[in-house]
Amino acid sequence: MLCPNDCSGHGQCLNVKRMATMTSALPLSNVTTYAGYEGTHTWDEDMVYGCVCDSSWTVGLGSGEVQEPEWFGNDCSLRHCPSGNDPRTAANELDCNAKKARWSSEKGRTGNLCHVDCSNRGTCDYRTGKCSCYNGYYGQACDQMDALAKE
Numbered sequence: 001m002l003c004p005n006d007c008s009g010h011g012q013c014l015n016v017k018r019m020a021t022m023t024s025a026l027p028l029s030n031v032t033t034y035a036g037y038e039g040t041h042t043w044d045e046d047m048v049y050g051c052v053c054d055s056s057w058t059v060g061l062g063s064g065e066v067q068e069p070e071w072f073g074n075d076c077s078l079r080h081c082p083s084g085n086d087p088r089t090a091a092n093e094l095d096c097n098a099k100k101a102r103w104s105s106e107k108g109r110t111g112n113l114c115h116v117d118c119s120n121r122g123t124c125d126y127r128t129g130k131c132s133c134y135n136g137y138y139g140q141a142c143d144q145m146d147a148l149a150k151e
Contacts, residue, residue, distance in 0.1 A: 004075040007051040011076035016048045024059040025052045027104035028067060051076045063111030067101045070129075079129030084119035084143030093120065119143040 003013035019025040053076035055069035072078050085094050093116045096108035108114075117124040118131035122142035125132065133142035 003049050003051050005077065006075075007053070008071075008075050008077040010071040010079075011051040011053040013049050014052055015046050016050065017046060019050060019052060022052060023061065024055070024069070025050075026069070026072075026102075027106075028059070028061050028101040029104055029106050030061070050074075061101060061106055061108050061112055063109060064113070066113045066115050067096050067099075067108060068115035078126040080115055080126070081117040081122075081124035081129050081131045082141035083113075083115045083117065084139070084141030085116065086120040087137070087143055087145040088121070121145075 003011075007013050014022075014025075023030065051074065053069045053071040053073075055066075055071065057070065058065045059067070059069045061067065066083070068080060070080055072080065083094070085092055094113050096112040096114040097110050098107050099112075099114065100107050118133065119137075119142045121137040122131040122133040124130075131140065131142050133139070136146055138144045138146065
């Protein structure tokens with residue numbers, strides 16, 4: 001089974017055996033293996049393929065790593081917008097310590113980062129990876145607030 005749309009030029013098409021050894025492959029997990037017992041193999045380890053999407057930031061569950069890749073979707077054709085902390089809240093939305101990664105049972109470790117498209121203060125165009133900020137907010141990640149921002 002080959003990868004859809006050849007990962008749109010924004011990822012690698014890998015078999016599940018290889019993906020299991022990567023901490024950046026979705027769903028995020030610690031390094032594991034996907035293989036049979038010694039001298040045998042898991043029947044589909046070289047038959048099922050998926051995209052591991054590219055990212056300009058490090059993806060994973062560790063400190064300084066982000067829980068979402070820049071490019072995403074089953075064929076890596078969608079792009080996340082710039083991430084930022086919501087300027088209207090006291091909480092740090094970027095802190096993913098002890099937060100479950102999407103589609104995974106694994107949680108981020110201390111210093112792990114969440115990806116917050118447009119700082120929750122704009123709409124992300126996933127085709128272009130650009131934010132359209134709500135009134136009163138500006139910046140690439142809509143993380144700046146001006147006097148027009150409404151409560």
